[in-house]
Amino acid sequence: MQPLVQLDGVSKAFTLHLHEGVRLDVVSDVNFSAAPGECIVLGGPSGAGKSSLLKIVYGNYSCDAGHIWIRDGGEKIDVATAEPRRILAMRRHIMGYVSQFLRVIPRVGALEIVAAAGREGGLDSQVAQDRAQEYLSLLNVPERLWTLPPATFSGGEQQRVNIARGLIADRPVLLLDEPTASLDARNRAVVVDLIERKKKAGVAIIGIFHDEDVRDKVATHVVDVTHFAAKTA
């Protein structure tokens, strides 16, 4: 099956101009792809560049060399060179990104945050509303909290709102940066189940999971990021 995401010779380094121009090599010559229904898990110790790679795919970090091809219908678009408005359109329709942190505008209630994310991702507003309720229930966010802004929630509750928000829309590509970190076993199992549903629906997933039980359940391939460690000259 044709991949939805394909990394082709991707390299990235940071140059820290405020610190005598120190150069931090992150990854070099990264090649892998993700097809519909696949969940590619990025492995390797912390500092190997896993999160940076996800951010490069999402267009949040630039890359110095190589291509990140994302399939959009019959077209292939290179995130490395796409105009900002194209990347923003891809984020609306094609690729979603879920981190472990909830960053939202204050004063909006949890249910509305999740439903709004669904509408932004192209769901009809009634579907978005229903699915927001379904996901928040599945993720054990108590109904009495739904109308309240998540700023006052516990860390775990915020994280579950964030997962609901990240998974609600039907985007064909999902980037998951440790969405299950510090969740309890019951909620980890819910997330695993949601990821399996996405895979069955033909979504291509690239993810980072530190919990072994989660990783073993969802991974179709593990890509060891240390293989792409930049060669120090």
Place this chain on the structure above:
Amino acid sequence: MLNDLPDAPLLSVRDLTRYYGERIGCADVSFDLYEGEVLAVVGESGSGKSTLLSLLATELEASAGSIRYRMRDGIACDLATLTEAERRLLLRTDWGFVRQDSTQGLRMSVSAGGNIGERLMAVGARHYGNIRGTSLDWLGRVEIDRGRIDDIPKAFSGGMRQRLQIARNLVTHPRLVFMDEPTSGLDVSVQARLLDLIRGLVSELGLAVIIVTHDLSVARLLSHRIMVMKGGRVIEAGLTDRVLDDPHQPYTQLLVSSVLAA
């Protein structure tokens, strides 16, 4: 799915340059802006961002370069070729300008309703009842108590004046809005509400906005794209979160690292 993107830019700027005598105000600025896009121009005072905004709004004449604007009839027009009357019509109807200093953006001795109604009359509204009705509606949309319609802006707080400026500018359904530090000088809580309001209206109305700010958190919250200016030139530009999370230029890295994490 991506063919919903408009092909023709609303505003197309090439090599825009302005000298003040020998000194550079801004130099060689080029960019395209599309409908629905919010572009933040950031940099410290003296970086040329206000000069750029004045050039774009045709308040200042360029030393070199061009600005093309796609009119409602779809035809891109070189702004330097407009007559004074055409230019003023554009400013009063198709464009908005929300200024840092509300006394420059509002008529301070005219009622709130009059401030909004004036722009409506510029586009041909004549029926008093309709004008008042629309003004009331817009006061509500910018969260000003409708009972204040006959009060003059002098009696308003700083935050209310900025909201009134927004209503005055948006009532004619402009396609392009310039904003010059619209939230600076306000209390933090007032600033946050105003930012929420602007963000909501901009996405609801699909406005193209060019916002000048020295505040990177305002840029992050409101804009899709960012241009960083220094010494009159654009030194870095791109997707807002890319420029702020992975800044390349030494000066941009300095700006970003100088912000207290919130």
